[in-house]
Amino acid sequence: VSRLVLVLGDQLSEDLAALREADPDRDVVVMAEVAAETGYAPHHPKKIALVLAAMRKFAARLRDQGWTVRYTQLDDTENAGSIPGELLRRAEETGISRVLATEPGEWRLIEALRDLPLDVTLREDDRFLCSHAQFQDWAKDRKSLRMEWFYRDMRRRTGLLMDGDQPEGGTWNYDSENRKPPPGGIGHSGPMKFTPDATVSEVLDLVEARFAGNFGTLRPFHFATDQAQARRALAQFIRYGLPEFGAYQDAMLDGEPFLNHALISPYLNIGLLSPLEVCRAAEAAYRRGEAPLNSVEGFIRQIIGWREYVRGIYFLEGPDYPRRNALNHQRKLPPLYWGAETKMRCLSRAVEQTRDEAYAHHIQRLMVTGNFGLIAGIDPAELHEWYLSVYADAFEWVEAPNTVGMSQFADGGILASKPYVSSGAYIDRMSDYCRPCAYKVKDKTGPEACPFNLLYWHFLTRHRARFERNPRMANMYRTWDRMKAPHRDTVLAEAEAFLDRLSAGKTV
Numbered sequence: 001v002s003r004l005v006l007v008l009g010d011q012l013s014e015d016l017a018a019l020r021e022a023d024p025d026r027d028v029v030v031m032a033e034v035a036a037e038t039g040y041a042p043h044h045p046k047k048i049a050l051v052l053a054a055m056r057k058f059a060a061r062l063r064d065q066g067w068t069v070r071y072t073q074l075d076d077t078e079n080a081g082s083i084p085g086e087l088l089r090r091a092e093e094t095g096i097s098r099v100l101a102t103e104p105g106e107w108r109l110i111e112a113l114r115d116l117p118l119d120v121t122l123r124e125d126d127r128f129l130c131s132h133a134q135f136q137d138w139a140k141d142r143k144s145l146r147m148e149w150f151y152r153d154m155r156r157r158t159g160l161l162m163d164g165d166q167p168e169g170g171t172w173n174y175d176s177e178n179r180k181p182p183p184g185g186i187g188h189s190g191p192m193k194f195t196p197d198a199t200v201s202e203v204l205d206l207v208e209a210r211f212a213g214n215f216g217t218l219r220p221f222h223f224a225t226d227q228a229q230a231r232r233a234l235a236q237f238i239r240y241g242l243p244e245f246g247a248y249q250d251a252m253l254d255g256e257p258f259l260n261h262a263l264i265s266p267y268l269n270i271g272l273l274s275p276l277e278v279c280r281a282a283e284a285a286y287r288r289g290e291a292p293l294n295s296v297e298g299f300i301r302q303i304i305g306w307r308e309y310v311r312g313i314y315f316l317e318g319p320d321y322p323r324r325n326a327l328n329h330q331r332k333l334p335p336l337y338w339g340a341e342t343k344m345r346c347l348s349r350a351v352e353q354t355r356d357e358a359y360a361h362h363i364q365r366l367m368v369t370g371n372f373g374l375i376a377g378i379d380p381a382e383l384h385e386w387y388l389s390v391y392a393d394a395f396e397w398v399e400a401p402n403t404v405g406m407s408q409f410a411d412g413g414i415l416a417s418k419p420y421v422s423s424g425a426y427i428d429r430m431s432d433y434c435r436p437c438a439y440k441v442k443d444k445t446g447p448e449a450c451p452f453n454l455l456y457w458h459f460l461t462r463h464r465a466r467f468e469r470n471p472r473m474a475n476m477y478r479t480w481d482r483m484k485a486p487h488r489d490t491v492l493a494e495a496e497a498f499l500d501r502l503s504a505g506k507t508v
């Protein structure tokens with residue numbers, strides 16, 4: 001009997017579980033560009049264009065390989081507007097009522113597929129290296145789910161950077177050699193850029209016409225949109241970016257949005273690259289002596305460690321995870337996140353870059369936009385929607401644990417052992433944002449005091465009961481307690497005044 005084989009926009013891999021199991025002579029692939037997916041968040045136009053262009057090219061490739069593909073474009077008049085709607089329409093059209101799908105990356109769609117009045121089979125998405133069962137098994141009976149322990153298991157399991165049963169070089173983690181302040185400049189031209197072909201150009205016109213109101217600049221558009229291009233982008237990174245990836249992975253430079261980062265998360269997350277091929281390419285560069293161990297280990301850790309780990313947490317914790325708010329933060333997301341003027345240079349640069357590139361690297365997301373959100377007490381659900389919208393790599397399974405868990409501590413500390421908060425000093429050390437800023441990073445109080453300096457202490461005092469017994473935070477409280485009482489009062493009063501201006505919509 002024939003089946004409808006669903007391929008979603010982030011499942012563009014030829015070895016996808018459902019495609020492996022299906023029969024091109026009998027089964028019918030269903031792919032659909034639908035308003036429910038382009039509209040569940042106000043996605044960045046570049047993100048929509050990336051997914052639609054890559055879907056169209058993937059469908060063409062499947063057809064070339066002999067598959068029958070029923071493909072719905074966003075502006076087709078019969079478009080049912082949602083994935084379940086399209087499956088029902090195709091079922092009626094073909095008379096096929098069995099559906100074979102690969103598990104979607106968010107609860108919303110998993111539930112929608114389960115509710116369909118069709119005979120739906122969901123296969124686990126084995127493009128990830130750690131299955132649900134393996135993660136549950138790892139997490140079972142553990143008091144704390146620290147990434148580092150998970151990562152070591154993944155090294156053993158994949159054999160990546162292993163020397164027998166020992167870690168290559170004798171140490172699991174080389175971060176002590178990483179995290180250097182920014183270099184004066186970057187000695188390579190950054191991620192590979194691709195000129196739009198006919199398919200991409202057509203999609204760009206469609207996105208321009210339909211999503212002009214969304215935050216984000218559509219053109220120029222340079223993302224890879226098929227597997228061959230994504231592999232070239234990966235090769236360029238391995239050659240030019242990887243050697244100094246470790247050293248500069250936490251650095252931020254005003255005029256260098258990408259530094260030594262790979263910009264491959266969009267390709268990994270929609271299926272154009274597989275995690276193992278990426279890690280093997282990095283390991284091979286190390287074995288050839290072209291990239292040092294601290295960089296290669298750090299890079300591989302992000303992928304087989306962090307990326308698999310956050311996905312494990314998302315599925316372990318269940319559908320309510322994105323709505324958690326352990327610190328009860330209620331402030332509305334200020335308009336500066338959507339590009340309204342701010343005098344804070346670090347934030348304005350991170351947001352401008354996000355608008356232009358649909359990209360910011362990890363430390364900008366965590367220690368600039370995330371850190372500010374946390375110390376200013378912004379509602380994590382609003383931040384979640386923002387991150388889910390503005391980045392080309394944002395899909396809920398990876399975005400929500402990073403935002404709600406790692407960056408906002410809104411899961412109460414499942415993912416992070418302490419909140420990622422800092423004063424301006426950290427940003428000053430790791431970037432060149434502070435010198436041209438209207439605020440003075442060295443000022444602790446007063447009209448020009450860096451807002452991070454004020455809000456950092458405001459955060460710590462308002463959550464003292466929760467954090468002061470955390471051994472990793474005791475020092476911070478000791479520093480605060482040693483300050484003179486009038487100074488502490490001034491800091492808190494100025495922080496309050498700043499937050500009032502922020503909430504009143506004033507330019508801060």
Ligand code: FAD
Pocket residue numbers: 260261262263264265266268269299302303306307308310360361362363365366370387388391393394395398399400402403406407
């Ligand atoms: P590189 O720095 O070159 O790292 C290589 C790869 O490692 C990345 O491509 C990515 O696949 C993986 N990786 C690194 N860190 C993480 C991490 N913390 N979680 C998962 N994978 C990781 N990543 C997303 O893919 N999608 C998101 O929606 C997303 N939202 C985030 C939100 C916040 C608040 C924070 C703090 C981080 C978020 N991240 C997200 C993680 C990380 O910032 C991006 O994966 C990374 O910036 C992607 O750029 P890159 O390819 O240049 O990464």
Ligand code: SF4
Pocket residue numbers: 343344345346347423424425427428433434435437438439440441450451452
């Ligand atoms: Fe950001 Fe403060 Fe530095 Fe300005 S002084 S760039 S607000 S950290």
